[in-house]
Amino acid sequence: MPSTTLEAHSPLTAADWPAIAAELDSIGCAPTPQLLTPEQCRDITALYDRPELFRTTVDMARHRFGSGQYRYFTHDLPEVVDTLRRALWPHLLPIARDWAARLNRPAPWPDDLDEWLEQCHAAGQARSAQILLRYGPGDWNAVHRDVFGDMLFPLQAVIGLDAYGTDYTGGEFLLVEQRPRAQSRGTATPLPQGHALIFTTRDRPVRSSRGWSTGPVRHGVSTVRSGRRHALGLVFHDAA
Ligand SMILES: O=C(O)CCC(=O)C(=O)O
Numbered sequence: 001m002p003s004t005t006l007e008a009h010s011p012l013t014a015a016d017w018p019a020i021a022a023e024l025d026s027i028g029c030a031p032t033p034q035l036l037t038p039e040q041c042r043d044i045t046a047l048y049d050r051p052e053l054f055r056t057t058v059d060m061a062r063h064r065f066g067s068g069q070y071r072y073f074t075h076d077l078p079e080v081v082d083t084l085r086r087a088l089w090p091h092l093l094p095i096a097r098d099w100a101a102r103l104n105r106p107a108p109w110p111d112d113l114d115e116w117l118e119q120c121h122a123a124g125q126a127r128s129a130q131i132l133l134r135y136g137p138g139d140w141n142a143v144h145r146d147v148f149g150d151m152l153f154p155l156q157a158v159i160g161l162d163a164y165g166t167d168y169t170g171g172e173f174l175l176v177e178q179r180p181r182a183q184s185r186g187t188a189t190p191l192p193q194g195h196a197l198i199f200t201t202r203d204r205p206v207r208s209s210r211g212w213s214t215g216p217v218r219h220g221v222s223t224v225r226s227g228r229r230h231a232l233g234l235v236f237h238d239a240a
């Protein structure tokens with residue numbers, strides 16, 4: 001797929017990042033413009049059936065993570081996956097740094113993604129955390145956080161690979177945000193095919209009477225009612 005680099009790159013460069021950052025601030029997740037054609041989405045879905053590309057397969061029911069299956073890619077990522085991840089990094093980095101400043105936290109992330117990943121590896125988080133997920137009717141993903149240790153990048157992306165309402169029904173992406181001394185807030189988002197949805201990995205800054213406090217966030221997927229749903233999950237730290 002030699003043209004993927006350009007196609008994946010330019011919509012991200014042209015995206016309205018201040019608007020995405022504002023939506024992350026108000027809701028905790030925000031979609032990018034379309035990055036992949038339906039055909040490219042199908043090509044990525046087809047990777048699922050090439051076991052040599054993956055280090056581990058997780059049966060979600062067995063671990064009580066929900067129902068369905070996902071596979072962790074090896075570090076030798078397919079070009080399109082690697083390209084998307086690298087293309088997102090420089091756009092997510094300023095948002096992460098801004099959040100860290102608001103929360104008075106360190107912002108240990110260098111400009112160079114490889115340098116950051118080397119730091120993760122040195123700290124014992126050395127395994128690929130990039131996943132391809134497959135859900136069938138009745139499958140779902142329990143609300144969780146993709147935190148694998150102290151090395152954490154606070155934003156991640158999921159790319160919808162099927163058409164909501166056509167290829168599958170149900171299966172909305174879920175965000176649940178705990179509020180201080182109040183009940184949690186839920187947000188359901190159908191993933192648009194070929195778009196990335198950017199969301200908060202662990203917590204995000206929320207305005208409080210004393211300035212900024214942290215809003216703990218979890219994500220998951222509601223029950224798929226019919227059809228098959230695939231998604232590509234991109235995380236910016238590695239797993240333990
Ligand atoms: O299938 C989804 O939309 C969410 C998958 C997920 O948990 C992730 O990408 O981290």
Ligand SMILES: [Fe+2]
Pocket residue numbers: 144145146219233
């Ligand atoms: Fe996740």
